[in-house]
Amino acid sequence: MADQDAPAAGARPHQRDLTTGPIGKTLLAFAIPTLGSSIVQSLNASINSIWVGRLLGEEALAATANANMVWFVLIAFTFGFSMATSILIGQAWGRRDVEGARRVLGTAVTFFFGVGILVLIAGELAAPDLLRLLGTPGEALPLAATYLRTFLLGTPAAVVLVALSMALRGSGDSVTPLYFMLLAAALDVVLNPLLIAGIGPFPALGIAGAGYATAIANWVALTGLILFAYARRLPLTLGGRDLRFLVPDRGQLGTIMGKGLPMGLQMIVISVSSLAMIGLVNAQGVETAAAYGVTMQLWAYVQMPAMAFGAAVSAMAAQNIGAGRWDRVDRITRIAIIQVTVITAALIGLFILFEKPALGLFLGMDSPALPIAIRIQWIATWSFLMFGLVLVLFGTVRAAGAVVAPLLILAVGLIPVRLGFAGGAQGWLGSDAIWWSFPVGTIVNLVLAWLYYRSGRWRKAKMAPTT
Incomplete structure (x- = not known):
């Protein structure tokens, strides 16, 4: 039942009505x-x-x-x-x-x-x-x-x-x-x-x-x-x-656990993939391991806009779905894709422009690991542009209650595709196969996420009623 005392947009300094404007x-x-x-x-x-x-x-x-x-x-x-x-x-x-x-x-x-x-x-x-x-x-x-x-x-x-x-x-x-x-x-x-x-x-x-x-x-x-x-x-x-x-409330608790479990499993999938990737990197020697570790420090900041916009899209789309404003949901997704692409591209450009001093801050300008870190960045960092699009699409479909498909899509891209390519392509690409596995896995994730989004099946998903 709707609450007649529901706050109007702007009723609180930081409270936003995400269904209008x-x-x-x-x-x-x-x-x-x-x-x-x-x-x-x-x-x-x-x-x-x-x-x-x-x-x-x-x-x-x-x-x-x-x-x-x-x-x-x-x-x-x-x-x-x-x-x-x-x-x-x-x-x-x-x-x-x-x-x-x-x-x-x-x-x-x-x-x-x-x-x-x-x-x-x-x-x-x-x-x-x-x-x-x-x-x-x-x-x-x-x-x-x-x-x-x-x-x-x-x-x-x-x-x-x-x-x-x-x-x-x-x-x-x-x-x-x-x-x-x-x-x-x-x-x-x-x-x-x-x-x-x-x-x-x-x-x-x-x-x-x-x-x-x-x-x-x-x-x-x-x-x-x-x-x-x-x-x-x-x-x-x-x-x-x-x-x-x-x-x-038993019903609410069941929904939180039932819908939250697949989203929590995504964190496990990411962790398993990361640990396996570290194992492949460590096999290349200490200099490569050091270069990868430092590059990951920079990647942590490059992927932040994607994660922030993914969460923002999820909240905004959820309010509009609750309000029955499906016409705004697609527009939210399109605009978020543009915004996250521009911000992430700017960050990647900034890191490339200052890559030597940024990486050298951790490794030292004379470190033999520095050229390896630069190569990793040039091969793999641009994949975070696509990663941002994946998280925006995931944010939208999750807002409707579709949580299993994003888990399966992410698992496919990170484990059989990324790890499979990183290990299997070393015979003809050498250690570069590890770095190329990032864009390869992310391309697969993006294609699958886009196909699922375009199919519209996620619109039929339901969260449990809140009344």
Whole structure:
């Protein structure tokens, strides 16, 4: 049932009605804060790695890298669940069904907090075993276990914070999540050296201090977001009789898990493909491995616009689908394709223009790995233009509830095609086969994604009703 008190467009400074107005301007204004959140998180991780490496050394840096990978595997599915939450809320918001959106939010908050607690307990009990499964070097294992156990203390807050951020984006607010990503990152960056080295009144906790810093930052940011929501009376805020929505609704929970699982599996597919690719690269020798590692640092930033616009398209399309504005959905997709192509092309051009100093910053201008890194960039980096188009198409079809086809398309492009080409074509391309596998796999993904989008089958998919 639609809520008569549904907020009008512009009723809140950061709340956008994504079903009306000029699509290009609205989409860009909505996507930029999402892109900002991704940049903040990446910079936060990079700066924390610098602190750990400089203050504790290479063993500690390796320990945190391994522990972070274990943590990522443990929570990978929550990304899919949070995306499903965002789409459900977006569709409800498009129908002006505020009560339905709040019902989804209440179920999601309780579910994500429960998942966070389970991950915390499992990680605390099995930290050393999980790290051994990953192949963590023996000398780094005790440090990694210590870091993981302290880092895990912030997991319930971290997953709920992500869920609330995705929920807000589903309701048309991408700015408020950026504020609290900034808060979490700033606290993390400041607390890391204080707790690692024991500066001022703070205890010297070593690598445990790095874990505690992140955990504290997540809990403070989550608390701040909740207080802000109530102080500003954000439309999704649960109060009074709406607090009953914190008792999970079986139907909503089933949809979040059923639709979120395939999206979470995509993170697993990406991780498996990445690990296998690293194995192929390592077989080429240490210089090639170093060159690839540095190139990946730059690629992390090149692909950010694609990820931000994919998420923005998903939220915007979901609202319009909920409002029955199918005429706008195709236009949103077309405009997003243009915008993400222009922004990604500009970034790639910038990196190519300054490739030697950018890569040399990590490797040194005299490094024998530098020419290899430059070759990798010239062969593979342009494929991220197509990757952006794939994520925009995926964002649109997911907004309707079609989540299995994107998973299958991604799996085909990344595993049999990319990995198959990287390994099978080395007989005639040498190590270049690994780098050419990126555009080859992405072309296959793009063709399949476009064919599925054009077929229109995704329009028949359904998310569970929010009432």
